[in-house]
Amino acid sequence: EVQLLESGGGLVQPGGSLRLSCAASTFNFRTYAMSWVRQAPGKGLEWVSSIRGSRDPTYYADSVKGRFTISRDNSKNTLYLQMNSLRAEDTAVYYCAATNYDFWSGPGDWGQGTLVSVSS
Amino acid sequence: DIQMTQSPSTLSASIGDRVTVTCRASQSINSWLAWFQQKPGKAPKVLIFDASNLESGVPSRFSASGSGTEFTLTISSLQPDDFATYYCQQYHSYPWTFGQGTKVEMK
Numbered sequence A: 001e002v003q004l005l006e007s008g009g010g011l012v013q014p015g016g017s018l019r020l021s022c023a024a025s026t027f028n029f030r031t032y033a034m035s036w037v038r039q040a041p042g043k044g045l046e047w048v049s050s051i052r053g054s055r056d057p058t059y060y061a062d063s064v065k066g067r068f069t070i071s072r073d074n075s076k077n078t079l080y081l082q083m084n085s086l087r088a089e090d091t092a093v094y095y096c097a098a099t100n101y102d103f104w105s106g107p108g109d110w111g112q113g114t115l116v117s118v119s120s
Numbered sequence B: 001d002i003q004m005t006q007s008p009s010t011l012s013a014s015i016g017d018r019v020t021v022t023c024r025a026s027q028s029i030n031s032w033l034a035w036f037q038q039k040p041g042k043a044p045k046v047l048i049f050d051a052s053n054l055e056s057g058v059p060s061r062f063s064a065s066g067s068g069t070e071f072t073l074t075i076s077s078l079q080p081d082d083f084a085t086y087y088c089q090q091y092h093s094y095p096w097t098f099g100q101g102t103k104v105e106m107k
Helices: none
Strands: A003-007 A010-012 A018-025 A033-039 A045-051 A058-060 A068-071 A080-081 A092-099 A114-118 B004-007 B010-013 B019-025 B033-038 B047-048 B062-067 B070-075 B085-090 B102-106
Touching: A003 A092, A018 A033, A018 A092, A033 A068, A033 A080, A033 B070, A045 A068, A045 A080, A045 A092, A058 A068, A080 A092, B004 B033, B010 B070, B019 B033, B019 B062, B019 B085, B019 B102, B033 B062, B070 B085
Parallel strands: A010 A114, B010 B102
Antiparallel strands: A003 A018, A018 A080, A033 A045, A033 A092, A045 A058, A068 A080, A092 A114, B004 B019, B019 B070, B033 B047, B033 B085, B062 B070, B085 B102
């Protein structure tokens, strides 16, 4: 099991930028694929983006493609989500999730989430 | 994209009831399906992976079955801690997609 801690959320104006971080407490972080999943207030879960352990390839939901960039620094055990051109509909709790392919291919471990609010 | 459709959206049940939630995929996802439980203000918690495998530490009253396009999650005897929202999720291919959720509430 890996412990995940998100940070970087906050209030930002429409059109603004924000970078989320997710620190992982595991010595073999580079072996995990990582993802971001979000949840708008009172709504369901929406997958945002994923990245393999070696950083390539990356995958994005159509709703964020061209605006968000997922990346990772395996030397720091940290996942990032750079969010540009933010819109009101990006308001959500953003969770990072880890996939350990030794067990199964989906998001097995989750962080507690960080809230992003996009409003003027 | 693969669409995931859960039913019902809301389920009213009593302690001890047998509860079943259904999830349908718009195309075959083999057994690449997970079930999550989520309580208000908390992160989702995985209950089941690969359609029918119980995650370590999850009570045995939870079970699941299915493959291809039809899947079910069953709680054999509903307990107070089980009132929550349940989501199915396919990880057969990107974009990963979730069902819209089933809220299990007290009757």
